[in-house]
Amino acid sequence: MVDSMFSVIHEQTVWSLKSSVMRMVTNTMGQQEIVVLIAVDGGEDSEYAFHWYVNHFHKAENRLILVHCPETYANVTMMSPGRVQELIKECETKVKSIQDKFLEKMKSHGIQGEFIRLNGDKPGYQIVECAVNKKATFIVTGTRGQSKVRRTIMGSVSDYIVHHSPIPVLVCRHKLPSEIEKEEKERLKKEVKEKSAAPASKEKKEDKKH
Structure with a gap:
Protein backbone atom coordinates (compact mmCIF):
# COMPACT_ATOMS: atom_id res chain seq x y z
CA MET A 1 0.00 0.00 0.00
CA VAL A 2 2.86 2.37 0.87
CA ASP A 3 4.59 1.57 -2.44
CA SER A 4 1.36 2.32 -4.32
CA MET A 5 0.90 5.59 -2.46
CA PHE A 6 4.41 6.82 -3.29
CA SER A 7 4.01 5.63 -6.88
CA VAL A 8 0.83 7.68 -7.27
CA ILE A 9 2.45 10.72 -5.64
CA HIS A 10 5.45 10.43 -7.96
CA GLU A 11 3.31 10.11 -11.10
CA GLN A 12 1.13 13.06 -10.04
CA THR A 13 4.25 15.14 -9.38
CA VAL A 14 5.74 14.30 -12.77
CA TRP A 15 2.47 15.14 -14.53
CA SER A 16 2.16 18.39 -12.58
CA LEU A 17 5.71 19.41 -13.48
CA LYS A 18 5.20 18.49 -17.11
CA SER A 19 1.92 20.40 -17.33
CA SER A 20 3.44 23.48 -15.66
CA VAL A 21 6.50 23.53 -17.88
CA MET A 22 4.47 22.93 -21.03
CA LYS A 175 14.91 6.15 -10.25
CA LEU A 176 15.97 3.82 -7.49
CA PRO A 177 17.30 0.38 -8.55
CA SER A 178 14.32 -1.21 -6.77
CA GLU A 179 11.91 0.91 -8.82
CA ILE A 180 13.64 0.00 -12.08
CA GLU A 181 13.55 -3.69 -11.11
CA LYS A 182 9.86 -3.46 -10.21
CA GLU A 183 9.02 -1.78 -13.53
CA GLU A 184 10.97 -4.43 -15.44
CA LYS A 185 9.10 -7.24 -13.64
CA GLU A 186 5.76 -5.59 -14.40
CA ARG A 187 6.75 -5.16 -18.04
CA LEU A 188 7.74 -8.83 -18.36
CA LYS A 189 4.56 -9.92 -16.57
CA LYS A 190 2.46 -7.86 -18.97
CA GLU A 191 4.38 -9.25 -21.94
CA VAL A 192 3.79 -12.86 -20.82
CA LYS A 193 0.10 -12.14 -20.24
CA GLU A 194 -0.29 -10.64 -23.73
CA LYS A 195 1.47 -13.59 -25.35
CA SER A 196 -0.70 -16.12 -23.50
CA ALA A 197 -3.84 -14.21 -24.43
CA ALA A 198 -2.98 -14.11 -28.15
CA PRO A 199 -3.58 -17.86 -28.89
CA ALA A 200 -6.89 -17.81 -26.99
CA SER A 201 -8.04 -14.83 -29.04
CA LYS A 202 -7.03 -16.59 -32.24
CA GLU A 203 -8.97 -19.74 -31.25
CA LYS A 204 -12.13 -17.71 -30.62
CA LYS A 205 -11.87 -16.17 -34.09
CA GLU A 206 -11.46 -19.63 -35.63
CA ASP A 207 -14.53 -20.93 -33.77
CA LYS A 208 -16.62 -18.04 -35.10
CA LYS A 209 -15.60 -18.90 -38.66
CA HIS A 210 -16.82 -22.48 -38.21
Missing part, protein backbone atom coordinates in the same frame (compact mmCIF):
# COMPACT_ATOMS: atom_id res chain seq x y z
CA ARG A 23 2.13 25.81 -20.11
CA MET A 24 5.14 28.03 -19.48
CA VAL A 25 6.76 27.05 -22.78
CA THR A 26 3.48 27.53 -24.66
CA ASN A 27 3.08 31.01 -23.18
CA THR A 28 6.56 32.03 -24.32
CA MET A 29 6.23 30.65 -27.85
CA GLY A 30 6.19 33.49 -30.34
CA GLN A 31 7.71 35.86 -27.80
CA GLN A 32 11.25 34.53 -27.50
CA GLU A 33 13.45 31.58 -28.34
CA ILE A 34 13.03 28.63 -25.98
CA VAL A 35 16.41 28.12 -24.32
CA VAL A 36 16.84 25.11 -22.06
CA LEU A 37 19.85 24.79 -19.76
CA ILE A 38 20.81 21.34 -18.46
CA ALA A 39 23.45 20.83 -15.76
CA VAL A 40 25.55 17.76 -16.59
CA ASP A 41 28.44 15.83 -15.07
CA GLY A 42 29.86 12.33 -15.41
CA GLY A 43 27.15 10.67 -13.33
CA GLU A 44 24.02 8.72 -14.24
CA ASP A 45 21.80 11.40 -12.71
CA SER A 46 22.56 14.05 -15.32
CA GLU A 47 22.43 11.51 -18.13
CA TYR A 48 18.99 10.43 -16.94
CA ALA A 49 17.90 14.09 -16.75
CA PHE A 50 19.13 14.70 -20.31
CA HIS A 51 17.21 11.74 -21.75
CA TRP A 52 14.12 12.53 -19.68
CA TYR A 53 14.07 16.05 -21.08
CA VAL A 54 14.63 14.82 -24.65
CA ASN A 55 11.87 12.20 -24.38
CA HIS A 56 9.27 14.38 -22.65
CA PHE A 57 9.84 18.06 -23.39
CA HIS A 58 12.20 18.74 -26.27
CA LYS A 59 10.94 20.55 -29.35
CA ALA A 60 12.90 20.85 -32.59
CA GLU A 61 12.98 24.64 -32.29
CA ASN A 62 14.40 24.61 -28.74
CA ARG A 63 18.04 25.55 -28.17
CA LEU A 64 19.86 23.46 -25.61
CA ILE A 65 22.73 24.64 -23.42
CA LEU A 66 24.67 21.99 -21.50
CA VAL A 67 26.74 23.32 -18.61
CA HIS A 68 29.38 21.51 -16.59
CA CYS A 69 31.28 22.72 -13.55
CA PRO A 70 34.44 20.61 -12.96
CA GLU A 71 35.15 19.32 -9.47
CA THR A 72 37.54 21.46 -7.45
CA TYR A 73 40.15 20.15 -5.04
CA ALA A 74 40.80 21.41 -1.53
CA ASN A 75 44.27 21.99 -0.08
CA VAL A 76 45.90 22.33 -3.49
CA THR A 77 48.54 24.56 -1.92
CA MET A 78 49.65 21.60 0.21
CA MET A 79 50.27 19.41 -2.85
CA SER A 80 53.44 19.08 -4.86
CA PRO A 81 53.59 20.83 -8.26
CA GLY A 82 53.70 17.43 -9.91
CA ARG A 83 50.50 16.27 -8.19
CA VAL A 84 48.74 19.52 -9.06
CA GLN A 85 49.61 19.01 -12.73
CA GLU A 86 48.28 15.45 -12.56
CA LEU A 87 44.97 16.67 -11.15
CA ILE A 88 44.70 19.37 -13.81
CA LYS A 89 45.34 16.80 -16.54
CA GLU A 90 42.79 14.39 -15.03
CA CYS A 91 40.23 17.20 -14.83
CA GLU A 92 40.78 18.25 -18.45
CA THR A 93 40.44 14.64 -19.62
CA LYS A 94 37.21 14.19 -17.66
CA VAL A 95 35.70 17.43 -18.95
CA LYS A 96 36.62 16.52 -22.54
CA SER A 97 35.01 13.09 -22.09
CA ILE A 98 31.78 14.59 -20.71
CA GLN A 99 31.68 17.22 -23.44
CA ASP A 100 32.22 14.70 -26.24
CA LYS A 101 29.62 12.32 -24.82
CA PHE A 102 26.83 14.86 -24.51
CA LEU A 103 27.59 16.67 -27.77
CA GLU A 104 27.36 13.30 -29.51
CA LYS A 105 24.00 12.68 -27.83
CA MET A 106 22.77 16.08 -29.02
CA LYS A 107 23.96 15.32 -32.54
CA SER A 108 22.25 11.91 -32.60
CA HIS A 109 18.96 13.53 -31.55
CA GLY A 110 19.35 16.42 -34.00
CA ILE A 111 19.45 18.96 -31.17
CA GLN A 112 21.05 22.36 -31.68
CA GLY A 113 22.95 23.99 -28.85
CA GLU A 114 26.27 24.24 -27.08
CA PHE A 115 28.39 22.92 -24.21
CA ILE A 116 29.70 25.43 -21.67
CA ARG A 117 32.37 24.76 -19.09
CA LEU A 118 31.95 26.72 -15.87
CA ASN A 119 34.87 27.48 -13.58
CA GLY A 120 34.76 27.96 -9.83
CA ASP A 121 33.98 26.16 -6.59
CA LYS A 122 30.26 27.06 -6.36
CA PRO A 123 28.52 25.02 -9.10
CA GLY A 124 24.98 25.82 -7.95
CA TYR A 125 25.59 29.56 -8.05
CA GLN A 126 27.43 29.39 -11.37
CA ILE A 127 24.72 27.31 -13.03
CA VAL A 128 22.02 29.78 -11.97
CA GLU A 129 24.17 32.74 -13.06
CA CYS A 130 24.80 31.14 -16.46
CA ALA A 131 21.09 30.44 -16.92
CA VAL A 132 20.27 34.08 -16.21
CA ASN A 133 23.03 35.41 -18.48
CA LYS A 134 21.97 33.11 -21.32
CA LYS A 135 18.31 34.06 -20.78
CA ALA A 136 17.32 30.43 -20.32
CA THR A 137 13.60 29.65 -20.29
CA PHE A 138 14.07 26.94 -17.67
CA ILE A 139 16.75 24.77 -16.05
CA VAL A 140 16.85 20.97 -16.01
CA THR A 141 18.87 19.15 -13.36
CA GLY A 142 19.11 15.61 -12.08
CA THR A 143 19.15 14.35 -8.51
CA ARG A 144 19.72 10.94 -7.01
CA GLY A 145 16.76 8.76 -6.04
CA GLN A 146 16.23 8.56 -2.31
CA SER A 147 14.62 6.19 0.14
CA LYS A 148 10.83 6.39 0.52
CA VAL A 149 11.13 8.73 3.50
CA ARG A 150 13.88 10.95 2.06
CA ARG A 151 13.20 10.79 -1.66
CA THR A 152 12.20 14.47 -1.81
CA ILE A 153 15.55 15.59 -0.38
CA MET A 154 17.96 16.74 -3.08
CA GLY A 155 21.68 17.07 -3.36
CA SER A 156 23.29 20.39 -2.48
CA VAL A 157 23.67 21.58 -6.10
CA SER A 158 20.08 20.77 -7.09
CA ASP A 159 18.87 22.17 -3.79
CA TYR A 160 20.69 25.46 -4.39
CA ILE A 161 19.35 25.74 -7.95
CA VAL A 162 15.75 25.12 -6.86
CA HIS A 163 15.90 27.68 -4.05
CA HIS A 164 17.86 30.42 -5.81
CA SER A 165 16.91 30.25 -9.49
CA PRO A 166 14.71 33.14 -10.68
CA ILE A 167 13.50 30.94 -13.56
CA PRO A 168 11.59 27.62 -13.50
CA VAL A 169 13.56 24.48 -12.59
CA LEU A 170 12.70 20.93 -13.64
CA VAL A 171 14.28 18.32 -11.34
CA CYS A 172 14.49 14.80 -12.79
CA ARG A 173 14.79 12.29 -9.99
CA HIS A 174 16.93 9.30 -10.92
Whole structure:
Protein backbone atom coordinates (compact mmCIF):
# COMPACT_ATOMS: atom_id res chain seq x y z
CA MET A 1 0.00 0.00 0.00
CA VAL A 2 2.86 2.37 0.87
CA ASP A 3 4.59 1.57 -2.44
CA SER A 4 1.36 2.32 -4.32
CA MET A 5 0.90 5.59 -2.46
CA PHE A 6 4.41 6.82 -3.29
CA SER A 7 4.01 5.63 -6.88
CA VAL A 8 0.83 7.68 -7.27
CA ILE A 9 2.45 10.72 -5.64
CA HIS A 10 5.45 10.43 -7.96
CA GLU A 11 3.31 10.11 -11.10
CA GLN A 12 1.13 13.06 -10.04
CA THR A 13 4.25 15.14 -9.38
CA VAL A 14 5.74 14.30 -12.77
CA TRP A 15 2.47 15.14 -14.53
CA SER A 16 2.16 18.39 -12.58
CA LEU A 17 5.71 19.41 -13.48
CA LYS A 18 5.20 18.49 -17.11
CA SER A 19 1.92 20.40 -17.33
CA SER A 20 3.44 23.48 -15.66
CA VAL A 21 6.50 23.53 -17.88
CA MET A 22 4.47 22.93 -21.03
CA ARG A 23 2.13 25.81 -20.11
CA MET A 24 5.14 28.03 -19.48
CA VAL A 25 6.76 27.05 -22.78
CA THR A 26 3.48 27.53 -24.66
CA ASN A 27 3.08 31.01 -23.18
CA THR A 28 6.56 32.03 -24.32
CA MET A 29 6.23 30.65 -27.85
CA GLY A 30 6.19 33.49 -30.34
CA GLN A 31 7.71 35.86 -27.80
CA GLN A 32 11.25 34.53 -27.50
CA GLU A 33 13.45 31.58 -28.34
CA ILE A 34 13.03 28.63 -25.98
CA VAL A 35 16.41 28.12 -24.32
CA VAL A 36 16.84 25.11 -22.06
CA LEU A 37 19.85 24.79 -19.76
CA ILE A 38 20.81 21.34 -18.46
CA ALA A 39 23.45 20.83 -15.76
CA VAL A 40 25.55 17.76 -16.59
CA ASP A 41 28.44 15.83 -15.07
CA GLY A 42 29.86 12.33 -15.41
CA GLY A 43 27.15 10.67 -13.33
CA GLU A 44 24.02 8.72 -14.24
CA ASP A 45 21.80 11.40 -12.71
CA SER A 46 22.56 14.05 -15.32
CA GLU A 47 22.43 11.51 -18.13
CA TYR A 48 18.99 10.43 -16.94
CA ALA A 49 17.90 14.09 -16.75
CA PHE A 50 19.13 14.70 -20.31
CA HIS A 51 17.21 11.74 -21.75
CA TRP A 52 14.12 12.53 -19.68
CA TYR A 53 14.07 16.05 -21.08
CA VAL A 54 14.63 14.82 -24.65
CA ASN A 55 11.87 12.20 -24.38
CA HIS A 56 9.27 14.38 -22.65
CA PHE A 57 9.84 18.06 -23.39
CA HIS A 58 12.20 18.74 -26.27
CA LYS A 59 10.94 20.55 -29.35
CA ALA A 60 12.90 20.85 -32.59
CA GLU A 61 12.98 24.64 -32.29
CA ASN A 62 14.40 24.61 -28.74
CA ARG A 63 18.04 25.55 -28.17
CA LEU A 64 19.86 23.46 -25.61
CA ILE A 65 22.73 24.64 -23.42
CA LEU A 66 24.67 21.99 -21.50
CA VAL A 67 26.74 23.32 -18.61
CA HIS A 68 29.38 21.51 -16.59
CA CYS A 69 31.28 22.72 -13.55
CA PRO A 70 34.44 20.61 -12.96
CA GLU A 71 35.15 19.32 -9.47
CA THR A 72 37.54 21.46 -7.45
CA TYR A 73 40.15 20.15 -5.04
CA ALA A 74 40.80 21.41 -1.53
CA ASN A 75 44.27 21.99 -0.08
CA VAL A 76 45.90 22.33 -3.49
CA THR A 77 48.54 24.56 -1.92
CA MET A 78 49.65 21.60 0.21
CA MET A 79 50.27 19.41 -2.85
CA SER A 80 53.44 19.08 -4.86
CA PRO A 81 53.59 20.83 -8.26
CA GLY A 82 53.70 17.43 -9.91
CA ARG A 83 50.50 16.27 -8.19
CA VAL A 84 48.74 19.52 -9.06
CA GLN A 85 49.61 19.01 -12.73
CA GLU A 86 48.28 15.45 -12.56
CA LEU A 87 44.97 16.67 -11.15
CA ILE A 88 44.70 19.37 -13.81
CA LYS A 89 45.34 16.80 -16.54
CA GLU A 90 42.79 14.39 -15.03
CA CYS A 91 40.23 17.20 -14.83
CA GLU A 92 40.78 18.25 -18.45
CA THR A 93 40.44 14.64 -19.62
CA LYS A 94 37.21 14.19 -17.66
CA VAL A 95 35.70 17.43 -18.95
CA LYS A 96 36.62 16.52 -22.54
CA SER A 97 35.01 13.09 -22.09
CA ILE A 98 31.78 14.59 -20.71
CA GLN A 99 31.68 17.22 -23.44
CA ASP A 100 32.22 14.70 -26.24
CA LYS A 101 29.62 12.32 -24.82
CA PHE A 102 26.83 14.86 -24.51
CA LEU A 103 27.59 16.67 -27.77
CA GLU A 104 27.36 13.30 -29.51
CA LYS A 105 24.00 12.68 -27.83
CA MET A 106 22.77 16.08 -29.02
CA LYS A 107 23.96 15.32 -32.54
CA SER A 108 22.25 11.91 -32.60
CA HIS A 109 18.96 13.53 -31.55
CA GLY A 110 19.35 16.42 -34.00
CA ILE A 111 19.45 18.96 -31.17
CA GLN A 112 21.05 22.36 -31.68
CA GLY A 113 22.95 23.99 -28.85
CA GLU A 114 26.27 24.24 -27.08
CA PHE A 115 28.39 22.92 -24.21
CA ILE A 116 29.70 25.43 -21.67
CA ARG A 117 32.37 24.76 -19.09
CA LEU A 118 31.95 26.72 -15.87
CA ASN A 119 34.87 27.48 -13.58
CA GLY A 120 34.76 27.96 -9.83
CA ASP A 121 33.98 26.16 -6.59
CA LYS A 122 30.26 27.06 -6.36
CA PRO A 123 28.52 25.02 -9.10
CA GLY A 124 24.98 25.82 -7.95
CA TYR A 125 25.59 29.56 -8.05
CA GLN A 126 27.43 29.39 -11.37
CA ILE A 127 24.72 27.31 -13.03
CA VAL A 128 22.02 29.78 -11.97
CA GLU A 129 24.17 32.74 -13.06
CA CYS A 130 24.80 31.14 -16.46
CA ALA A 131 21.09 30.44 -16.92
CA VAL A 132 20.27 34.08 -16.21
CA ASN A 133 23.03 35.41 -18.48
CA LYS A 134 21.97 33.11 -21.32
CA LYS A 135 18.31 34.06 -20.78
CA ALA A 136 17.32 30.43 -20.32
CA THR A 137 13.60 29.65 -20.29
CA PHE A 138 14.07 26.94 -17.67
CA ILE A 139 16.75 24.77 -16.05
CA VAL A 140 16.85 20.97 -16.01
CA THR A 141 18.87 19.15 -13.36
CA GLY A 142 19.11 15.61 -12.08
CA THR A 143 19.15 14.35 -8.51
CA ARG A 144 19.72 10.94 -7.01
CA GLY A 145 16.76 8.76 -6.04
CA GLN A 146 16.23 8.56 -2.31
CA SER A 147 14.62 6.19 0.14
CA LYS A 148 10.83 6.39 0.52
CA VAL A 149 11.13 8.73 3.50
CA ARG A 150 13.88 10.95 2.06
CA ARG A 151 13.20 10.79 -1.66
CA THR A 152 12.20 14.47 -1.81
CA ILE A 153 15.55 15.59 -0.38
CA MET A 154 17.96 16.74 -3.08
CA GLY A 155 21.68 17.07 -3.36
CA SER A 156 23.29 20.39 -2.48
CA VAL A 157 23.67 21.58 -6.10
CA SER A 158 20.08 20.77 -7.09
CA ASP A 159 18.87 22.17 -3.79
CA TYR A 160 20.69 25.46 -4.39
CA ILE A 161 19.35 25.74 -7.95
CA VAL A 162 15.75 25.12 -6.86
CA HIS A 163 15.90 27.68 -4.05
CA HIS A 164 17.86 30.42 -5.81
CA SER A 165 16.91 30.25 -9.49
CA PRO A 166 14.71 33.14 -10.68
CA ILE A 167 13.50 30.94 -13.56
CA PRO A 168 11.59 27.62 -13.50
CA VAL A 169 13.56 24.48 -12.59
CA LEU A 170 12.70 20.93 -13.64
CA VAL A 171 14.28 18.32 -11.34
CA CYS A 172 14.49 14.80 -12.79
CA ARG A 173 14.79 12.29 -9.99
CA HIS A 174 16.93 9.30 -10.92
CA LYS A 175 14.91 6.15 -10.25
CA LEU A 176 15.97 3.82 -7.49
CA PRO A 177 17.30 0.38 -8.55
CA SER A 178 14.32 -1.21 -6.77
CA GLU A 179 11.91 0.91 -8.82
CA ILE A 180 13.64 0.00 -12.08
CA GLU A 181 13.55 -3.69 -11.11
CA LYS A 182 9.86 -3.46 -10.21
CA GLU A 183 9.02 -1.78 -13.53
CA GLU A 184 10.97 -4.43 -15.44
CA LYS A 185 9.10 -7.24 -13.64
CA GLU A 186 5.76 -5.59 -14.40
CA ARG A 187 6.75 -5.16 -18.04
CA LEU A 188 7.74 -8.83 -18.36
CA LYS A 189 4.56 -9.92 -16.57
CA LYS A 190 2.46 -7.86 -18.97
CA GLU A 191 4.38 -9.25 -21.94
CA VAL A 192 3.79 -12.86 -20.82
CA LYS A 193 0.10 -12.14 -20.24
CA GLU A 194 -0.29 -10.64 -23.73
CA LYS A 195 1.47 -13.59 -25.35
CA SER A 196 -0.70 -16.12 -23.50
CA ALA A 197 -3.84 -14.21 -24.43
CA ALA A 198 -2.98 -14.11 -28.15
CA PRO A 199 -3.58 -17.86 -28.89
CA ALA A 200 -6.89 -17.81 -26.99
CA SER A 201 -8.04 -14.83 -29.04
CA LYS A 202 -7.03 -16.59 -32.24
CA GLU A 203 -8.97 -19.74 -31.25
CA LYS A 204 -12.13 -17.71 -30.62
CA LYS A 205 -11.87 -16.17 -34.09
CA GLU A 206 -11.46 -19.63 -35.63
CA ASP A 207 -14.53 -20.93 -33.77
CA LYS A 208 -16.62 -18.04 -35.10
CA LYS A 209 -15.60 -18.90 -38.66
CA HIS A 210 -16.82 -22.48 -38.21
